[in-house]
Amino acid sequence: MKRIFTRIVFLALLFLSSFAFAQNGTITGKVIDATDKQPLPGVTVKLSGSATGTQTDAQGSYTISAPANGTLTFSYIGYANQDVAINNRTTIDVNLAASNKSLEQVVVIGYGTQRKRDVTGSIGNVSGAELTKQPVQTPTQALQGKVAGVQVLGSGQPNAQPQLRIRGTGSVLGGANPLYVVDGVLTDDIRNINNNDIVSIDVLKDASAAIYGVRGANGVVIITTRKGKNGPPVIRYDANAGFRELSNKVQMANRDQYINYLRDASPNDVARDVAPLTTPGTTDWYDAVLRKGLQMSHNLSLAGGSEKTTYFFSANAFTDDGLIKTNSFDRYSFRSNIDVKITDNLTFGTQMSLTRSNERPVPLTGVYSNVYRAAPIIPAQDENGRYGNTSIWGNLGNPLLSLNKTNNQTINNRVQGNVYLEYKPIKSLTLRTALNADAYWNKQRNYNAKFAADGNIFTVAGGQQFSNFSTLFIQNDQSFWTVWDNTATWQQNFGQHNLTVLGGFTQEYIKTDLFSGSRRDVPEDPDLWYLNTGNPDVGAVYANSGTLFRRLSYLGRVNYSYAGKYLFNASFRADGSSRFSKKYGYFSTVGAGWVISQEDFLRDSKVISNLKLRGSWGQLGNDNIAQGLFITTVQPNLPYFYNNNLTLGSAIQDIKDPNLKWEKTTQFDFGIEYGFLNNKLTGEIDYYNKKVVDALTNVTLPAILGDPDALFVTNAASYRNSGVEFAIKWSDKIGKLNYTIGGNINYNKNEVVGLNGGQALLGGSIGNQGNITRTDNGQPIASYYVLQQTGIFQNQQQIDAAPSYNLGGYGKSIGGMIYADVSGPAGVPDGVVDSYDRVYAGSYQPKYYGGFNIGLDYENWDLSADFYGNWGNQIYNGRKAFRANALDNIQADYASNRWTPTNASNTDPRTIPQNMPASTYFVESGAFLRLNNLTLGYTFPAEMLKRIKINKIRIFAASQNFFTAKRYSGFTPELIPTDVISSGVDLNGYPTTRTFTFGLNVEF
Structure with missing residues (x-):
């Protein structure tokens, strides 16, 4: 009887020691992106049903203690969660796939966030990863064509801020640009924001912008910048260099x-x-x-x-x-x-x-606009640095x-x-x-x-061309x-x-x-x-x-x-x-x-x-x-x-x-x-x-x-x-x-x-x-309001048959413009082409x-x-x-x-x-x-x-x-x-x- 009892105790201790060993087993592995095979730092690795967990390091590696019959859950923002049974293994490598479930996407709605699936308003979202593919000066330049209902008007001028029109132009004297919110800071200018620092841009296009009240009539653009995560330091260096030319x-x-x-x-x-x-x-x-x-x-x-x-x-x-x-x-x-x-x-x-x-800006009105009109028969400058005299x-x-x-300079802090x-x-x-x-x-x-x-x-x-004094x-x-x-x-x-x-x-x-x-x-x-x-x-x-x-x-x-x-x-x-x-x-x-x-x-x-x-x-x-x-x-x-x-x-x-x-x-x-x-x-x-x-x-x-x-x-x-x-x-x-x-x-x-x-x-x-x-x-x-041109006078007979012109010195001549007599002071054609004959001809x-x-x-x-x-x-x-x-x-x-x-x-x-x-x-x-x-x-x-x-x-x-x-x-x-x-x-x-x-x- 004593021998039987001893054997039972021995088997129980063996079972408990085996269980204890399972409890303290060490699992190691690496987590990579399923598409580009790159390591994913900061992935959460958690033992299912417990509080035990860790994160992957900069190389995507992890170490965790877990039982041999347990299950590990791998989760990472933007990727689908993955549950993996340990099955007595000590090494488990995982390929995480990017999630295509846009319903789980989180969007910023002003003073908070909400899952995309729960949003009742019209909100456009662009991720920072999409923005950084375009080496542009301001984030809004990279929004062109990416968000429905958002028109972006850009310029090649350095330090120019693109203009956004969200669902059309809604004001004339009161301003038509949207409100920008950067990490909670309300602003009208985002030229100080670096694209590489952005996590996402959310555009409130409809009445959901009403949470910003008097500032939201033209829509709201919410920019969220990057933050750190629990884990080892991650250093990133992003650089680009190139040139601009006239397109x-x-x-x-x-x-x-x-x-x-x-x-x-x-x-x-x-x-x-x-x-x-x-x-x-x-x-x-x-x-x-x-x-x-x-x-x-x-x-x-x-x-x-x-x-x-x-x-x-x-x-x-x-x-x-x-x-x-x-x-x-x-x-x-x-x-x-x-x-x-x-x-x-x-x-x-x-x-x-x-x-x-x-x-160092340039005076567009006095310089660039004049290039279009300058006579091509005068040289710009000779080999000795002397300027061609266009004015003579x-x-x-x-x-x-x-x-x-001209030397203009603007310094902004x-x-x-x-x-x-x-x-x-x-x-x-x-x-x-x-x-x-x-x-x-x-x-x-x-x-x-x-x-x-x-x-x-x-x-x-x-x-x-001269200036008698400096200014x-x-x-x-x-x-x-x-x-x-x-x-x-x-x-x-x-x-x-x-x-x-x-x-x-x-x-x-x-x-x-x-x-x-x-x-x-x-x-x-x-x-x-x-x-x-x-x-x-x-x-x-x-x-x-x-x-x-x-x-x-x-x-x-x-x-x-x-x-x-x-x-x-x-x-x-x-x-x-x-x-x-x-x-x-x-x-x-x-x-x-x-x-x-x-x-x-x-x-x-x-x-x-x-x-x-x-x-x-x-x-x-x-x-x-x-x-x-x-x-x-x-x-x-x-x-x-x-x-x-x-x-x-x-x-x-x-x-x-x-x-x-x-x-x-x-x-x-x-x-x-x-x-x-x-x-x-x-x-x-x-x-x-x-x-x-x-x-x-x-x-x-x-x-x-x-x-x-x-x-x-x-x-x-x-x-x-x-x-x-x-x-x-x-x-x-x-x-x-x-x-x-x-x-x-x-x-x-x-x-x-x-x-x-x-x-x-x-x-x-x-x-x-x-x-x-x-x-x-x-x-x-801003519709164009102009005369309607219908052709060119080819002969004197056309000139004689046309209405008279009252156009501030511009008269009828062979090779000159033919304008339509559309209206007059009484609202009907009166045989005179003048300012009453202007018509609407579309808009920008x-x-x-x-x-x-x-x-x-x-x-x-x-x-x-x-x-x-x-x-x-x-x-x-x-x-x-x-x-x-x-x-x-x-x-x-x-x-x-x-x-x-x-x-x-x-x-x-x-x-x-x-x-x-x-x-x-x-x-x-x-x-x-x-x-x-x-x-x-x-x-x-x-x-x-x-x-x-x-x-x-x-x-x-x-x-x-x-x-x-x-x-x-x-x-x-x-x-x-x-x-x-x-x-x-x-x-x-x-x-x-x-x-x-x-x-x-x-x-x-």
Whole structure:
């Protein structure tokens, strides 16, 4: 019996020791990406059913203690979770596949996040990985063609901020750009953000932007930057270098074409003796002023952390020399994101970026616009550095001389960031307070040198082009913007009910200061470019101004879902603003959704992976107007005579509307989200209707109050944008080839639906042609309002039969324009062509726009191509229309096609004189399709890099704006307007660039 008992005890101890051994078994392995076979650092490895866990190191390796019969769970953001049974193994390597379940994607919705599957609004998302494929200066440039409903207007000019139009243009005087939110910091300018630091960009396109109330009328772009993770330090180095060149060069007339044109346009000047004033050959003024500009970027980042503290640091140096000689831009930026878990329920964090930039801009109006018109028979500069004397020929000044005699410089210093505390007194409640700040200090210095007149063909000074004195302009301005956010978020699950409630208040404080001054006769030595070195007695001008602005807002939001298939949300915001006499405006939104694919009758469908209907309605505001616009001011120290004595007094110089109020936008959106075949095919369809009421516009004062032409600003206009968005994406693999094809197309109708007593807004002024655009009832904003050209006079009989012209000196002639007699003072044709005969001829706002994208991955190679374009819009060729004088140059195609006695053209006139009126002749199609980005990359195999302890090396070659298919005869159909009502008038825009770069991505 004792022997039996001893054996039982021995077997029990053996079993327990075996169990103990299983409990303490060590498992090692490596986790790599299933597609590119690269190691994945920071992957969470957890023993299922326990708290035991670890993370992979920089090489993707891990070590964990686990029982032989246990199961390990591997999870990583952006990848599908994977459960692996241990089965007595001591080494387990895992290939993690990227998740194609877009429903689990988390998007930022303002003051919080939400799963894509639970969103009831229209939100576009672009990942940081997609953005970094394009080595561009600002993140918004990389958004072109990637988000449905978002139009991005870019420029080749260094340090230019692209303009975004989200679902059309919704305001004229109140601003049309969206609000940007960077890690909670509200801003209007994101040129300080480095692409490599971005995790994602979320675009709130519909009434979901109402959570930002008065700031969200034009949409909201939310940018989230990178943070550290618990794990060993990860070092990344990203660099690219290349050059920019002119993407589309407009060919100007050569020497012979130019002189032949002058025989018609200015026969008296051609009759001169040309030889002493010119040299043989043709001067290409674009070659004289433009160059290939260097572009280069270096970015170094460090990320890591522990269970208590995570960190992310980055430093970036960016250089863009620009296309125009003497143009340059350098930017240096540093970012720090730190999160500290003080206790289990208290977290402290800070995000901060420091940016310093140094730019040497060029005067586009006085230099680049003149290149188009400069005579090709005068050399730009000889081998001795002397300038060709264009002015002695009677043409405008030498553009190269103007460029070299101007030295502009702008230095910008900017600090942006926040600090926050987050406290969870209970699991379901989160209290958060954050102080956000955005401050900048600008210093601008513009110096124009003195140079004298000289009558020679070559001159050091500049011929008849001269400046009798030097001038120095200096401006120092600064801005300080703070936002204090305080929110409470309660989130709780009740069975299949999920409820999230947000409440809080925010305070904004904005203060700006500006000082500027100018003086003459400042020495040429840059070390002496100060106002006190100039002449204090002549030409000294000084100005000082500033603003102080405050907002106080209260906000709330409720998100509810049942069983993951019935969705509801509502938000409310009360905004108080010092820009209006009626301080508070109230804005709200509601939204609902139905995830049909979660119903029992579709849950197990092998075809339909996702099907969701959603709709939203809401109101938003816009207070983007000048401070004090409703306050009547008095101008002091005005001279007047009283009792025959000159006396100083005060008077009201303008009329203000004391009842100015918010521009209010009401939006409705209905959308369908779909996914088929395990979400290989995904996409969205949206219909929206967005109406702006109480929009600011100019109204004529009643004549009884004085000047009948005087205007004042009031709420008297309404605009509407309505349209449809369609987005689609297919992702799959064929063998080792992974591929993605996607695209979006958008239709938008923009219309002025009521000026309510306001006056039509005029814009786009061009020389003697006057205003080109007119914003009026029933038309898109900034529609072209011009005469209708119907042909070219071929003979005297046509001239005699045509209506008479009353066009400010422009008359009828053989080879001249034929204009339609459309209307008159009584609204019917009256036999006279004059200003009453102007017609609407389209606008710059496209009816359709969008893009499509292609991504290929084969073993270690990757290829991406992004296309972008629009159609259904027009451009007014202002360069062609504006004639400073008859001696201005012309385009080569016009020189070849224009009417002559031997070329009976019925489209192009014999000459384009100074007094030619605005007409449809200068209105051209703005449709285009551009290969926006083309990138080819190669990632070195992980096995090769393991020996040198490097996680990843990728090299790539990329091109932006590789080619553009267009119909417009000018440089580019993509224009950035100086103001909304002048959109689409091509006059002084910076040349569009094509970029070629080579780059490197390294991770340690």
